[in-house]
Amino acid sequence: MNKINIYGDYKVCIKCKDPADVIEGTKDYCIECWHDHVNNGKSFKEVDKQIKEEERFIKKKWWKITQLIKYLMKILNHLF
Numbered sequence: 001m002n003k004i005n006i007y008g009d010y011k012v013c014i015k016c017k018d019p020a021d022v023i024e025g026t027k028d029y030c031i032e033c034w035h036d037h038v039n040n041g042k043s044f045k046e047v048d049k050q051i052k053e054e055e056r057f058i059k060k061k062w063w064k065i066t067q068l069i070k071y072l073m074k075i076l077n078h079l080f
């Protein structure tokens with residue numbers, strides 16, 4: 001297994017001992033562990049799921065707004 005990281009150094013992740021890609025001070029992390037580290041222990045999948053839920057929430061919100069606009073347009077057409 002090749003343990004040379006993208007910088008050409010021999011560094012290993014302090015958590016899983018995989019090749020480290022991110023050097024943070026004296027701590028080296030692989031990209032996945034670093035991601036977990038910056039996201040307070042949340043896994044890749046959890047963050048991905050969270051992003052998708054937020055997207056769905058925004059889409060739902062916009063759908064409600066467009067429905068409201070359509071409804072208001074209908075009322076306006078009746079008035080004028």
Ligand SMILES: [Zn+2]
Binds near residue numbers: 014016030033
């Ligand atoms: Zn790691």
